[in-house]
Amino acid sequence: MVSPSWMYDAIIYIYALSLLFYFSDFIGANRSAKRMGTGLLVFVWVLQTAYLGLSVYNHVDRAYAMSETLFLFSWLLVTVSLIINRFFRIELFVFLVNVVGFSVLALNIFSNPRVTPMLGRWEVSDELLFIHITLAVGSYAAFVIAAVFSGMYLFLHRQLKEKHWSVTMKRLPSLEKTDRYAYRAVIAGTPLLITALSLGLIWVVLQGSAEQLGDLKVLNSLLVLVGYLYYLFLRLSVKANGRRLAIWNLYAFGVVLLNFIFTNWLSGFHQWVWM
Structure with missing residues (x-):
């Protein structure tokens, strides 16, 4: 099934904004920026979890495709970073892990043939x-x-x-x-x-x-x-x-x-x- 990209675009932009706030917290120990970054990252995690839930429901009879495996990998990185952020104060770790997670997610989304662009005349x-x-x-x-x-x-x-x-x-x-x-x-x-x-x-x-x-x-x-x-x-x-x-x-x-x-x-x- 071909999927519209509005959900993926939202995840990418929210993820990028979360990275901005996390970077601000890492540089200046800004508690407000950290809370904003964490809130946005939690929202990214919720959207990713919803997508994975739908994938599991639609793929009960076969294994994951490569694109879904990469999406799962990105979701795991977000999950781990949220856990580390909750129980430890390692801001640089959280930021770098999420840069990797963001890159993997973007690579997965824009190489996924099931994603269609919002504008019909565009390519992904x-x-x-x-x-x-x-x-x-x-x-x-x-x-x-x-x-x-x-x-x-x-x-x-x-x-x-x-x-x-x-x-x-x-x-x-x-x-x-x-x-x-x-x-x-x-x-x-x-x-x-x-x-x-x-x-x-x-x-x-x-x-x-x-x-x-x-x-x-x-x-x-x-x-x-x-x-x-x-x-x-x-x-x-x-x-x-x-x-x-x-x-x-x-x-x-x-x-x-x-x-x-x-x-x-x-x-x-x-x-x-x-x-």
Whole structure:
């Protein structure tokens, strides 16, 4: 029986949003973010459980197909992560396990021939690309916001250091707030980029074009991710000062611009952006 994809799309988006909240909790020990992430993950688990229940009911006379086995594997990862989250405080474990579970689930859903896209003229791979692009654009938007706040931080820092008081300075938030807002934007953008890259890699796998993993756009996207992970490392482990963090944030955003503008011209399969 062919299945519509609205349920699968809902699971993917809710799962991705859950990862965002879990990442925020892992980085900043945010209890509210953890509760939101857990609530969304429980909802994902409920939807997956309902699907598995229907599968068992419809397959009493034969074994699971590969797609259903992968779905079961993803469900088990979600179940284990919820148990670990309930009884232990290992936020990094929960986040990483669910990145794997999200990737397995996406690979299973978009390679399943029984899933039909919401729009009749689309292929399932088109929906995969649509979600990939949506998450990537969301991450870029977050990085733009982070860059703006970092630029404000450097401007305000210089004005204060040189004791140049002006009306503009009075309209800007404090150094502490601009640094904190930039940090929060990076926390929002980084997990979105991770999930977008995961879906992009899954698309490459489904297309059977492993050589595209060496595409300049793919490599530069990974470099963007490394840049923002290093920013988080500087803030959380090195405890770098706000000026150093702002400068590195702008460096990382420079790589984002390079990735979005120039590498599209040289990419073998991302040139559609300019069409």
